[in-house]
Amino acid sequence: MEIKVHDIVKFTNIDKLKHFTVVPDWVFNTKSASNYGVVRRMPISNKLIPIGLRGKSREQRFGTYIHEENIVEVITPNSLVKYIDEFSDRIYYPILKSIRDEFSKLHLSWGPTGSIGFEMATNINVTSIRSDIDMTLYIESIDEELLTEVGRFINTFDKQIDVQIEIPIIGAFLLNDYTRNNETGFIIRTPFGPQLCSLQDGEIKVHVVN
Incomplete structure (x- = not known):
């Protein structure tokens, strides 16, 4: 699976995120963050894809990771x-x-x-x-x-x-x-x-x- 920066990935479930910091509350209440993320410009290691979730405003942005096995679609x-x-x-x-x-x-x-x-x-x-x-x-x-x-x-x-x-x-x-x-x-x-x-x-x- 080829995944590049700016690609939009659709993932199975928000519970599958591999986060290393506390997930903001808005992530769980925003449709645009529920199962779509934008690939960030970072190295990919162990098939963990760095993605950014977006909310309803510019202030609502959250960087996290999703494992490749939980990605169901890649949109370039x-x-x-x-x-x-x-x-x-x-x-x-x-x-x-x-x-x-x-x-x-x-x-x-x-x-x-x-x-x-x-x-x-x-x-x-x-x-x-x-x-x-x-x-x-x-x-x-x-x-x-x-x-x-x-x-x-x-x-x-x-x-x-x-x-x-x-x-x-x-x-x-x-x-x-x-x-x-x-x-x-x-x-x-x-x-x-x-x-x-x-x-x-x-x-x-x-x-x-x-």
Whole structure:
């Protein structure tokens, strides 16, 4: 079973959680936390999958673990793209449709994440008019021209859109951070913590902090 960060996993029962701290009361009284979790960016050991449970507000977030044997479904962000038209009555639909159409021309692999991705994956209403649009773009290596083109397109919208770029083995970074700071230093998120990096001659260089 391949499980990656941002995947949404459906698990059998909340009682199967492998928690190492006290579980907040809201977890037991919230539909969105009852049997769905979002995979966190952490190492996976002994088939314990690090997941985050979400409640009704930004303050209600809880990090825990679920054993792989108790996962009944894995929903990836890029698998949600084909269901966008099923959410044509949602406020975020026109933007997602535009992104889908443009990224299809560029043959890009991507998917919605955050509250919108969670809502699409679970059919549990967790978004509001204030919800940002979070998405992940999957690429194999740094392509400066492509990232510039994507950034230019995303900036045509009047809605906050946070694009996270995922590169195999390396990790992920925010497109806005990369665009502004690729030569001086941008943050790459790895399973072992954030790293300050820069782009030199098309290659990612890690800054060593003493």
